[in-house]
Amino acid sequence: MPGTAHAPVRTDDVILEALPDDVTASLQVRSAWLKRLPRPQTGLEFLVADLQRWTPGQTVRVAFLGGNTALHKEISDAVAPIGGACNLKLDFGITPGTGAHRTWSTSDTTHKAEIRVSFDQGGFFSLVGTDSVDVNIGSPAGPVGGRGNQRSLNLGGFTQGKPSNWQGVVRHEFLHALGFHHEHQNMRGPCESDFRWDDDAGYQPTTDAQGRFVPDAAGKRPGIYTYLAGFPNFWSKERIDFNLRTQESPDVVAGAFDAASVMLYRFPALFYKTGNSACAPTGDGIELSENDIRGLKLLYPAVGPSMEAVVSRRRDLLHAVSAPAGGLESAGAGHGGSSFAAQAARMLRESLSHV
Numbered sequence: 001m002p003g004t005a006h007a008p009v010r011t012d013d014v015i016l017e018a019l020p021d022d023v024t025a026s027l028q029v030r031s032a033w034l035k036r037l038p039r040p041q042t043g044l045e046f047l048v049a050d051l052q053r054w055t056p057g058q059t060v061r062v063a064f065l066g067g068n069t070a071l072h073k074e075i076s077d078a079v080a081p082i083g084g085a086c087n088l089k090l091d092f093g094i095t096p097g098t099g100a101h102r103t104w105s106t107s108d109t110t111h112k113a114e115i116r117v118s119f120d121q122g123g124f125f126s127l128v129g130t131d132s133v134d135v136n137i138g139s140p141a142g143p144v145g146g147r148g149n150q151r152s153l154n155l156g157g158f159t160q161g162k163p164s165n166w167q168g169v170v171r172h173e174f175l176h177a178l179g180f181h182h183e184h185q186n187m188r189g190p191c192e193s194d195f196r197w198d199d200d201a202g203y204q205p206t207t208d209a210q211g212r213f214v215p216d217a218a219g220k221r222p223g224i225y226t227y228l229a230g231f232p233n234f235w236s237k238e239r240i241d242f243n244l245r246t247q248e249s250p251d252v253v254a255g256a257f258d259a260a261s262v263m264l265y266r267f268p269a270l271f272y273k274t275g276n277s278a279c280a281p282t283g284d285g286i287e288l289s290e291n292d293i294r295g296l297k298l299l300y301p302a303v304g305p306s307m308e309a310v311v312s313r314r315r316d317l318l319h320a321v322s323a324p325a326g327g328l329e330s331a332g333a334g335h336g337g338s339s340f341a342a343q344a345a346r347m348l349r350e351s352l353s354h355v
């Protein structure tokens with residue numbers, strides 16, 4: 001969900017959410033490794049999508065760095081509809097009597113929690129699903145990543161003041177933490193073709209005192225690439241494509257496009273080709289949509305056939321990853337032995353220990 005910059009911004013400024021560069025870089029290396037995997041290697045095509053979801057029935061611990069009990073309670077209350085909609089327990093480690101919530105620190109040597117919330121980085125963001133505990137994600141010394149001493153979900157500035165749509169922001173980030181991706185990047189959606197990527201013909205790049213790209217003297221408007229290149233985002237084309245273009249990768253399992261989802265941004269008018277874009281949100285961006293809830297139930301089904309399907313798929317995956325001959329984990333296979341393969345095997349074993 002769009003965040004807050006530290007220089008004075010206007011209410012109509014859009015600050016897009018983005019993971020730190022070192023995190024994005026590690027995600028891109030993993031995607032490249034995945035693409036290099038020999039096909040068909042039965043069952044591996046959705047490896048990351050499978051791995052990014054927690055195990056149905058699992059207790060996922062949440063902890064805070066900073067903030068106070070009142071703020072922690074506001075966040076755990078806002079998240080309650082998510083935990084209540086699916087077979088996954090979000091555990092905030094609340095102490096009866098005091099109401100104190102679990103905390104973590106940057107000097108932790110183990111994972112005090114799967115989801116480690118902070119308020120001290122710029123903007124709002126979250127790692128996706130089990131990437132939150134993937135030690136390959138983020139640089140070892142970076143503030144954000146999958147290690148126990150790193151932030152996995154950030155609600156920048158909430159300790160100073162919450163945005164008016166804060167419950168929507170919290171639910172959006174926690175859905176990321178449960179494996180959801182952005183709805184505007186849904187390959188079955190209309191956004192990529194509806195976005196105004198380029199400037200109006202003949203646009204003369206014009207900025208204001210803060211470096212914000214604005215309409216030129218003839219009223220021609222900047223497109224998405226130009227607008228986001230200026231204040232307050234200063235994004236490169238590569239970063240724009242990574243965060244806004246459709247994700248055509250096996251990493252993501254896409255349902256039908258949902259304009260009411262809290263995972264769909266509300267962009268300014270200049271982002272859309274038309275005034276009534278099919279990509280524009282119809283929901284309030286605060287409450288979970290019916291499809292958000294359906295997605296949660298799909299990812300984390302109650303005990304029964306669909307849960308068994310998830311478990312047996314994980315067993316097949318673990319076999320494909322850890323098979324002594326040709327398994328990804330075994331270094332001898334020419335494409336095996338990577339830290340990603342080791343992590344995949346570790347997560348699958350850990351996941352199957354929960355069922």
Ligand SMILES: [Zn+2]
Pocket residue numbers: 001017172176182
């Ligand atoms: Zn997001």
